[in-house]
Amino acid sequence: MKLFGVLFGRTKTKSSQVAKERLKLVLVHDRIKVSPELLDTLKGELIGAISKHIDIDQAGLEVTITRGDKVDKLVANIPIRRSR
Amino acid sequence: MANVITITSGKGGVGKTTATANLGTALAQRGCKVAVVDADIGLRNLDVVMGLENRIVYDLVDVVEGQCRLRQALIKDKRLPELYLLPAAQTRDKNAVDPKDMIKLCDQLREDFDFVLIDSPAGIEQGYKNAVAPADQVIVITTPEVSAVRDADRIIGLLESAEKRSPRLVINRLKPSMVKRGDMMDTADVLEILAIELLGIVPEDDSIVASTNRGEPVALNGKTRAGMAFQNIARRLLGDEVPFPEFNNASGLLGRLWGFVRSRPIDFKARN
Known part of the structure; x- marks a missing residue:
């Protein structure tokens, strides 16, 4: 099942979402x-x-x-x- | 009385110089008298992007130091009679000028121009401070990448603490196909993070490199995607309400056709 998900790109979070979450975290510390x-x-x-x-x-x-x-x-x- | 607008980004290589050259071009095409000022002393580039590198006699530092008059240093554009460039010095460094000098210089330019566009150097040090000091408005430019957005956020914070009027954002080099498959942050993502007013979205366009190779700003040719985007930004700077195109849907042939169809009424209005 997991292999299926990987093959069809379902289990992987979109990289744009990863970017957004990482930015939000890093900016909290940059800003304050x-x-x-x-x-x-x-x-x-x-x-x-x-x-x-x-x-x-x-x-x-x-x-x-x-x-x-x-x-x-x-x-x-x-x-x-x-x-x- | 001119509007002094500084284009800055924090991070290098996101398109400050290209945006300055193109917005200057687009505004001049609309009949405004425009001076573009290269504030990147020691690393001048606005001259080559605009194809005016062979005409430089005096530069910004010469004017500040009183070696020449402002009018002698201003280079008239080859194509647009209302467009002028004030080049940076190449053999000096950022400390040759201070914020007071820039304010004084821009006050002189205000008398003769409708718009003064200042191309800021990357970074947050002296060169950036010089570029921002005389600004009535600031345009922050970023690409939809973590490093560029992070640096844009830093710049926005610095502008707030300098009590500058809230900057507006240009998102450059957006790739609709990458946004569509979830591998690039879209406009909404970037706006959610930076929380400032959007001024424009410029899609990635190979014609930027080709036109820069020739020293002809892409905005001269309104048919390219990036050229159209810069034309739209210029119109927004002039107070027009120009809708933001949905690049997210425009990656396929059908999407592009649809985008073309939808953009027609806007073009029509612009010509009248």
């Missing part, structure tokens, strides 16, 4: 001067600030930059531990 190191620092400080008040899942915390239409966003995904 935020290095991975800075993101790590932010992550550490967020954990510090929030866990004083809320019990959060520190290992599950994610800080990323995403592209919107008009603005780019710094998104922090902070899972809260359920207290039972």
